[in-house]
Amino acid sequence: MSWAGKILRVNLTAGTVSSEPLNMEWARAYLGSRGLATKYLVSEIDPKVDPLAPENKIIWATGPLTGTMASTGGRYTVVTKGPLTGAIACSNSGGYWGAELKFSGWDMVIFEGKSAKPVYLSIEDDKAELRDASHLWGKSVWQTEEIIKKQHQDPLTRVSSIGLAGENGVLYAAVVNDLHRAAGRSGVGAVMGSKNLKAIAVRGTKGVGNVANPKEFMKVTFEKKKILADNAVTGQGLPTYGTQVLMNVINEIGASPTRNHRDVQFEGAKDISAEAMATPRKTDGKKPLVTNQACFGCTIACGRIQKIDQSHFSVENKPQYWGASGGLEYEAAWALGNANGVNDLDALQYANVLCNEQGMDPISFGATIGAVMELYEMGVLTKEQLGTDAPFGSARALVHFAEMTAQGVGFGKEIGLGSARLTAKYGHPDLSMSVKGQEFPAYDSRGIQGMGLAYATSNRGACHLRGYTVASEVLGIPVKTDPLVAEGKPELVKAFQDATAAFDSAGICIFTSFAWGLADVQPQVAAACGEEFTLEKLNEIGERVWNMERDFNNQAGFTAKDDTLPKRLLTEPAKTGPAKGLVNKLPEMLPQYYEVRGWDAGGQLKPETRARLGL
Structure with missing residues (x-):
């Protein structure tokens, strides 16, 4: 059985941490991660609870294949009732944190209540304790991770944390691990912040030793990795170009929402595409794209590492942003770019870096800017209110809004509410391109x-x-x-x-x-968890x-x-x-x-x- 068989329950109000056995009946019915964590959540909270009240709970969960040799087995989910929507929120992240939790011998961690002061949870195998995080409050995700690793004197400690966005209650705040992998959507970071929970630091040394049929598991995961390697998308497109391979494709078929969905094609798409990321800039002769990167156990490696031109207006006096950092995914490039009519690749990357650094969902952030720019062009919002001119296409306005929202100052506080609340406040709710309060990603549903x-x-x-x-x-x-x-x-x-x-x-x-259908996943789950699957x-x-x-x-x-x-x-x-x-x-x-x-x-x-x- 590929579950660890244990969960941690943390009562933030009382400051207690306790272990309990995993409900195996539920595990067989809901498997793990998204399914199992949601089962725990819906069994324990009132569906009508205020998402930011202490009575809401928030759960970090792994699946039975997390931490194993199954390709991409590094995922974890954060499940709660979401503040952006008021609906179920389940946000998924890669990187290395999920596998580390499994290696420490836990399937999931359930947080309930609210701490009186900032805290973080430290997990080292069986030892789990709440620690003071007063010195971390007000720090970015990047600073938090660095400080915790130094404090624990272990560079292999994995950290899942919030930045200023989560602390300030940005309703689409993300939970970030490994500097730029994120449980990005639905505001899970705002729930974390509402509980005065800054981070979870994990170090596990146990591995995953209880796979049901080890020989069969090794055989079948090897076969399935070959399918990924031989596939045009997972073996070539995603490793070479990342998700940004879609920018020109979706634009050409007339399904790229542009300028707050007023148009379905963006004339500047080619300037911010995967191809543009791999082409040397005219200004400094260097390619924006440095390399690709993989999460734990991943044979696809779709992640991007990217550098901003040091002479670009967004970073000209900010050497802290000159190094290589987590690069643009397609959804972020679209939301920061097409949705606002902005085709300045370095401006998009800078805004994206701020989203990583302070823990914000770039999709909801960028799409909300699209609504702000439309309201500005209609004369509903003014330069005085916004602190800048903000017509569609303004890279400077995008950068200005990213800084304000990340820091939680000025009009950035309003942008942090998301487009549904912002457009309703200014009398034009129809301009929010969202469902249930959550903004659309990068596909126009007239064309798809x-x-x-x-x-x-x-x-x-x-x-x-x-x-x-x-x-x-x-x-x-x-x-x-x-x-x-x-x-x-x-x-x-x-x-x-x-x-x-x-x-x-x-x-x-x-x-x-x-590349895989469920028929490819099934033998891996059966070998890991038992033939009943x-x-x-x-x-x-x-x-x-x-x-x-x-x-x-x-x-x-x-x-x-x-x-x-x-x-x-x-x-x-x-x-x-x-x-x-x-x-x-x-x-x-x-x-x-x-x-x-x-x-x-x-x-x-x-x-x-x-x-x-x-x-």
């Missing part, structure tokens, strides 16, 4: 119809990682479907959503799904996890009315590209989706669905 349905029904608000139909609609994985039609999309979206929940719960990276059972676990999350949201007060898209996507046709003249056909797809899901017309689980999934 299935993504509109995936966004509208995502349990954590608008999200591409909860059902990435782009794989099928654009890349032809596992089968090619037409991105411009609604037909067949309800079934496609459900299949992707359920499979993704199973991948996440196993503790592996969703990028493996470009058949393909049918994994499919059912994915469906069970999705429905459990949905049920929590329904109990929290969400209804079918929340499964919608902004008016712009439903009423303003795309102006250019293959989707010219189209709006998203959500009204056509949603009733069929409910039917396929086994929900009633109000989006509630039917009794027979509940019974079948044991909910």
Whole structure:
């Protein structure tokens, strides 16, 4: 059995740390990570709790394949009720922290209550204790990690922490580990900050020694790594170009949301693409991209390490930002770039670096700036309020807003609320490009119809990682479907959503799904956890996890009315590209989706669905 079999429970109010056995009945029904942590959360909190109240809980969790030799087995998730949305929040991160927690002998850590003063949790194998973090409060993620490693006199200590954004209650604050890997979305960092919890430092020396069938596991993980290596996306595209390989592709098919979704193609996309990152700059003759990087156990290595031109206006007197640092992913490049009409690659990287340093989700941040720039161009927001001129395309405004929001000063406090609250405050709620309060990622649902349905029904608000139909609609994985039609999309979206929940719960990276199906994951889980994990059972676990999350949201007060898209996507046709003249056909797809899901017309689980999934 590939679980450690133990969880840590930390009561921040009382200052106590205790060990308890993992509920193995739940582990068999929900697998681990996203599924299992969500089961614990929904069993222990009131769905109507205020996300920032001490009564909310927050959980760090690994999956059964985390820390093993399965490719990409370094993932962990942070699960809580999210402050940005008020819905279930589950945010996934790579790097090395997840594997380290498993090596120390724990499957998950549950935090409850609120500490009277800043603290951090130190875990060294079986020894776990809360320590004073007063000296860390007010420090960035980078400073926090450095100080803790020095304090523990162990450079191999892994740290998961918040920066100023989490401390200041930015509603899309992230939890960051290994300097630039992040549980980035839904505001999990704000919940951490609300509890006066600064960091979790982990050092594990035990390894994962309890795989059910070691010989079979070695054999099957080796075979599956070969599939990743031989695949065009996971073996070539992602290692060479990272996720930024998509910038020009999505722009060409007319599905790149530009200037707060007013347009679907960005004329400056080529300037901020993967190809641009790999081309020497005219100013200093150096390539922005330094190298690629992998997370624990990963054979894909999609991560980017990037350098800013030292003479660029954003860093000209700031040598602390001249070194190589975590580089632009596609979603961040899009949100900081296309969403605001900004095609200055170094400005995007600087804003991205600030998001890493202070723990902010660059997707929600960048998309919120898109709304601010539109409000500025309409005359609703002024230069006096913002502290700068902010038309679409202004790299200087982007940099200014990134600094203000990261530091929590001036208009940055308003930007930290996210676009839904900000646009509502200034009388134009329709300008928030979000679902359930969470901003869209980098795909326009007029040009990729299935993504509109995936966004509208995502349990954590608008999200591409909860059902990435782009794989099928654009890349032809596992089968090619037409991105411009609604037909067949309800079934496609459900299949992707359920499979993704199973991948996440196993503790592996969703990028493996470009080459693997659940049929490739199943033998790895079976060899690690036991033969009972058949393909049918994994499919059912994915469906069970999705429905459990949905049920929590329904109990929290969400209804079918929340499964919608902004008016712009439903009423303003795309102006250019293959989707010219189209709006998203959500009204056509949603009733069929409910039917396929086994929900009633109000989006509630039917009794027979509940019974079948044991909910």
